[in-house]
Amino acid sequence: MRSIWNGAISFGLVSIPIKLVNATENHSVSFRQIHAADGGRIRYRKVCELEEKEVTQAEIGKAYEDADGSMIPITEEDLAALPLPTAKTIEIVAFVPASEIDPLQMDAAYYLSANGVPAAKPYTLLREALKRSNRVAIAKFALRGRERLGMLRVVDDVIAMHGLLWPDEIRQPEGVAPQSDVTVRDAELDLADALMDTLGEVDLESLHDDYRDAVEAMIAAKAEGGGAAVEPAPAEREGGKVIDLMAALESSVRAAQEARGEGAEEPAGDEARVTPIKGRRSAAAPKEQGGKKSTSAAKKTAAKKTTAKSTSTAAKKSASKSTAAKKSASKSTAKSASSGSSSSGGASKKSASKKAAPRKRSSA
Known part of the structure; x- marks a missing residue:
């Protein structure tokens, strides 16, 4: 990765030579402006108003526009001569807990790389000190013509720096919150x-730019066949009005x-x-209209009543059959008992007559 700034981290009396590298990149699909009628490129040319001719980048300098519209030229030498200690130095001014940094202040992110072998030891010392303290470093540095505020923290084994907006650059959210009183x-x-x-x-690594994928697919389809073979966008979810x-x-x-x-x-x-x-009707509860049950519910109730009647009739018939069987069994038992008693009575009379006969003979 190409460095965009070379300087040093000032850590008390310790100076750590470093290179500044962009930690983020923009993957947005870029478009060019064209003339819609014939497809010709539209270009912006830098023209000097006094000479009315185009100038190159090497001929372009900086100037400050005064209130009356006059231009005050500013050279790179003028900026370099400013008595600013942060012109080539990331000056650490404090160490604070990360929770004290308002995310609204976060700006661009950079990686700080040790510049050379001698920088490895102090670089590692600062990195490990930040790890053990669970704090971040607040620093001031100058980049692209202005002094900025930064926050140094450890990412894996690298010191990263987040550019911070100055506190007075954060706008107050006046008139943004709902003005009416709402009770939750x-x-x-x-x-x-x-x-x-x-x-x-959610695993943030699993998230990606669906819009960029769709744009790239559309461009590829147009480049191959001249048509945009892209699936239509899914229908928007219902519920715009709550x-x-x-x-x-x-x-x-x-x-x-x-x-x-x-x-x-x-x-x-x-x-x-x-x-x-409470009070919300269950989806399984039958709906009632005008105090009457629904047709399906009435049919179910009638079916249950019919089933109950048939069951009751069958039970009564079964009970009557059982009673008749019991009466028949009792009659059969009575007949058997009567027959048995008559036979036993006859036998006893014969036995008694036989015993009486010998007694008469002996008396004679």
Whole structure:
């Protein structure tokens, strides 16, 4: 990577020679301006107003425009002669916790590379000191004709520097917040928390620029066949107007759960859960119109009654058959008992007559 600035980090009495390298790059698709009628390129030419002719980059200098419109020329030598200690130095002025830096102040990011072998030891010392302290360094430096504020922190094994806006460059958010008084209920906050927990975290490495991919695909299709063979954009989601905030939150939670394959199961432990809204009709409850049940519900009720009647009739017939069988069995038992008693009576009479006969003979 090509360095854009050479200088040193001033760390107390320690000086660390470094190179400044861009840490980010722009992947946006660039377009050229053309004449729509014939496709000719539209170019901007730098022309001197006094001579009315085009000039080269080497002939262009800097100037400050005064209030009356006059130009005050400024040369690179004039800027280099300024008594500014940060002209070629990143001067560390303080070490603070990273939480004290407002993200609104973040600007461009750079990598700081040790410039030469002698710079390796002090560079490593500063890097390890930042790691162990869990703090960031606040520094001042000059780049592209102006003094800037920076924040030094450790990224992997490299010291990175984020350009910071000066505090007076951050605009106050006056008139941005809603002007009307709005009350948020606990149930709405619970659903919002549930939605955030259901969406969960994301691996930032998995995110990419879908718009850039679509533009590149369109350009490739046009270059090959002259036509734009691009799939149409997906339809916009419904719900531009929020009618019922609670319903929208509930639907969002359910959609997020389905997208993650969780279904509508009740979360366990401390996980977020969807709080049902009191008074809201369940989707499974039958609808009523004018105090009458729906036709499908009436049919189901009639079917249940018919089934119950048939079941009751069958049970009665079965019970009557069982009673008749019991009566028949009791009659058969009575007949058997009567026959048995008569036979036993006859036998006993015969036995008694036989015993009486010998007694008469002996008396004679």
